[in-house]
């Protein structure tokens with residue numbers, strides 16, 4: 001679904017990584033790890049077409065990213081759910097409206113999807129917080145709201161950037177169990193994380209593959225986890 005072949009990315013002429021090849025297939029579960037600043041967020045941005053590779057080929061749902069029009073990119077993105085590192089909510093809107101935003105972007109009427117929205121908030125355990133503003137939520141509640149927003153369009157792939165950053169172990173287990181549940185229903189998942197305990201906990205539940213960015217290359221990792 002998302003394929004990277006020999007991809008390089010430079011920021012202002014400085015090479016962040018090169019020779020990166022990766023294939024996110026239906027139902028797969030990847031972790032992406034590596035030191036701070038190695039390029040995990042950047043790699044996720046290449047996968048959801050926020051950035052274009054400096055060289056190499058990125059193809060998303062069978063289309064070469066370099067050949068895509070803005071409309072093609074928007075259509076591909078509607079099939080990818082993204083959990084951003086900093087959640088990126090509109091703080092003046094209630095949680096339920098933030099979760100509904102991808103529907104509006106896709107031209108759907110949130111009112112007609114009210115039942116789906118309510119079930120999704122119940123699934124992430126936030127029914128009681130639906131009408132609050134994001135700044136009033138705890139860190140774990142915000143992460144769960146961000147996951148609900150990523151899931152609302154029933155994406156084929158979820159790309160999550162440190163979805164358990166700043167939450168305690170119980171909450172990270174709860175978030176992990178939501179991701180595992182989605183993966184068992186067939187959604188491909190990729191999680192960027194520093195948390196090796198989270199990776200170990202996932203491995204005990206589902207088939208996962210761990211990739212690490214090290215020395216500007218993407219390598220397979222995790223045999224030692």
Ligand SMILES: Nc1ncnc2c1ncn2[C@@H]1O[C@H](COP(=O)(O)OP(=O)(O)OP(=O)(O)O)[C@@H](O)[C@H]1O
Pocket residue numbers: 011012016034035036037038039040041042043
């Ligand atoms: N827009 C930008 N312009 C220039 N450099 C950038 C930009 N965005 C990121 N960088 C740099 O690229 C490098 C990789 O950043 P990135 O956020 O992808 O790393 P990361 O592995 O996700 O880090 P962390 O684990 O700390 O979130 C960093 O050195 C960062 O400063």
